Amino acid sequence: MASLPPRFSSLRNRFLAALTLVVGAAALVLALIARYQITPILLEDESRFASDELDRIERALSNEHHHLRSLVEDWAWWDDTYAFVDGAHPGYVDSNLYADSLETLGVQLMAYFRPDGAPYWTAGIDRRGEFWSCAGPPSACGGSRTLTDRLGGRIAQGLDRKTHTWLWAGEMPAMIALSPILKSQERASPNGWLAMVHPLSESLVTQLRETTGIDLALHGQPDEGSPAIDHLERLSPTRMRVTRDLEALPPGRALRIAADLPRQRYQASLETFRFALVWTAAVLVATLIVVLLLLERMILRPLRDFAHFTQQLGEQDHDRQTPDTLLERKDEIGVLARAFQQLRQRQRRQHDLLLEMSQHDALTGLANRRLLDEHLAAALERVVQGE
Template sequence: MKRALNSLRYRFFLALGVVLLMALLALGVIAKVLVIPALLAKEEEYASQELDRAERAINNELKHLSLLNNDWAVWDDSYDFMQGKSPDYLETNLAEGLVFKDANLRLIAFFNPDGSPYWLAGINPGSGEYTSCSSLSDACQWTRQTVQALSTRIQNDTTQTRQTWLQASPERALVSLNPVLRSDGSGPIVGWMAMVRSMNESWFARLEESTGLPLKVRAVRDLTTAWFGTTIERIDEKSMLATRGIAALPQGYHLRLQATLPRQGFKASLETFRFALYWTIGLIIVVVSVVLILLERMILSPLRQFAAFTQQVQSGKAEEPPSALLRRRDEIGTLAREFQQLLELQRRQTSSLVELSHHDPLTGLANRRLFDQTLEETLQQAHLHSQPMGLLMVDIDSFKNYNDHFGHPAGDACLKAIADAMQRHFLRPNQLVARTGGEEFSIVLPGSSEAVCARLAESLRQAIEALGLPHPASEVSPVVTVSVGVACSAPEQPRSPQELVDAADAALYAAKQAGRNQVSMEGEQATA
């Protein structure tokens, strides 16, 4: 059994079986993560469009009410009535409340310019009787809340233009408010006329007939704005409840528009996807089966022959590959002839990768890995032979400002120029210049005392300053400069690599604190 599992043939079969299972799993994941959410999103878009249509229908009702109110308010008869010049106005136009039934109105209210009630007429929702009053008397008490809200709005309004809005309290209604003017639209304004259309059963019946949607509108007292979006509650596989908040008055209320919608589109799309999914699964199984057969005939069988040949070569029973393999002109036919060359190529590539892994691609200097390795080896040699060694840590002054001023391409060019200057400056064997940070460099100086290190550090600082690379954004100099921290390991006081790095870093920090463009020895005052 173990030998069979080690066979390439069975491993291929197993791998393709795993691929088949993964493909089936991927299809399931795609269905759950992509397809189903996409179908649900499309369903949500459909629900939003239907609510948009319902909301447009409500807005059309508001426009119709506004036009009706405007026809009555901008009329010479109404204008005369507000001035007490048309005593038969009510009898002629509002008698017995016929206009309320014809126009599906709950209330018509006339107001003086200051917002006080002038005349009120409407259908009492409690008794269903027509009432007409000159004030909020007992017969018109049912209008009190609406009339007071309208009075307040007139008193607070400065635009003196017609307005429409949805009302959530004391009852759900559409409201239109219009200044009373002459028929030609001239003034002055002698008062206001308001029409209120209740969202009653007959109104909903007409709205459902025009939209084809079963709609509900509920008044909700809610001070937040969380409900002014579209939400969907999927009741079952056949229907869903779409809800949207609509702005309404008074403040602190809104209307919640709800529509029960069918889910046939989602169901049909889901069935279509499942049908396509089953066909895809069947096709994948057929393709994998064909691939397995072709794999056996074209690859696995020849490879088993080649494996048998290599075993025979090891045992000394064969010297030439089978003639069937020699006649092949594909990859398997060239495998034996190219094997050694491929190994040699692999060795060369590995060597190149090792080289790349030790050097910074921008400057060509040693990178942090090679620096750490070299520093440890150099310290070991210095301790072994009782020799001093030094470490310089170099940081370009205000390099971030340089990048911000000139841009990163110019910053890269600056790094290259400074790296080239460092390489020209340190040419002795075993000296190593490395880029160990963005604008930070480290230099290993074997066999160098503190005095030599200080002299080399100052010489390097002057050489970089002498490059004259313009740096108008520098806080130190008009040209690019560096700060250098110097630390040494002496035979009488050897240090570990980390101790030496920490000492050089502390010295570099001291050079920066002292004003930059300076060399600082560990434990000493920085010098420019």
């Protein structure tokens, strides 16, 4: 007797296994695309964002440097300053170089140099906030001469007669502007240099934070030989730190800009991609469910009914008719059912013909001995049963 296919040979189970394999392969492909295509693009975009934020900080710092440049040029191209360095303005110090003037300018040091780079006069505010001013180098009044010696050495080596600006990456980072001392109206050769030093103090860093809206820090460090190259460190899924080293004095040192930035841009893009991925997967699963339902209704269920019908025929239920639901179908299953029905009808006609030929004489058409034996056996059986 024929039986239904084993569990794992069923069309439904095989098709379900195939669809599961397809869904798994699609999920794997999507995961690989996310890992090796989308994520690198998002990380690259995040790196560009971090570099752009450093550019904003650098522009804000450059604006402060330009402001210092304007200040030093205003003072250096002033006739009173020219006369002071020339020794012709004895009241210049009392009138201009005092604590309030430096605090108003926001500078920590003002240094006047002779054309050969020798300090002529220096004035500044020390770390304790005390003002000092004296002729010659800062050491003459208890100050540090590290920076003035560095600037004097550069002047002595020969500088173009224009305003120069540098960053200082010493123990206390600062901005430096150095301008030749000139007369404002007359054409005359410079008779010295004026330097202003603006410290990169906590107040200035706070101002830069408010201007840019970025949590930043500035500090000097040994030069690692990679100026203007950004280094990005992802601290957590929500925070990252990016740094950039700027060329600065003294040689072998660099001014490092460090910024702590939110990873909101990356997370938002990642969430958007994940949202699209989830919806894509949901639509795919819904589509597969619909396909399975249609497959069950249109193909698998009729095939099971057909298989069940043929099984019943094999169990000697020869009079059972082919279900009308199969015969009335217009698709391939209906064609198969009708062809099977025609085959059964032909087989029955042939069976009846063979039976007729076996029980009647071919020439006379009269019943033969076999039919008589069959009737006799039937009559005897009825007698035995008391009928």
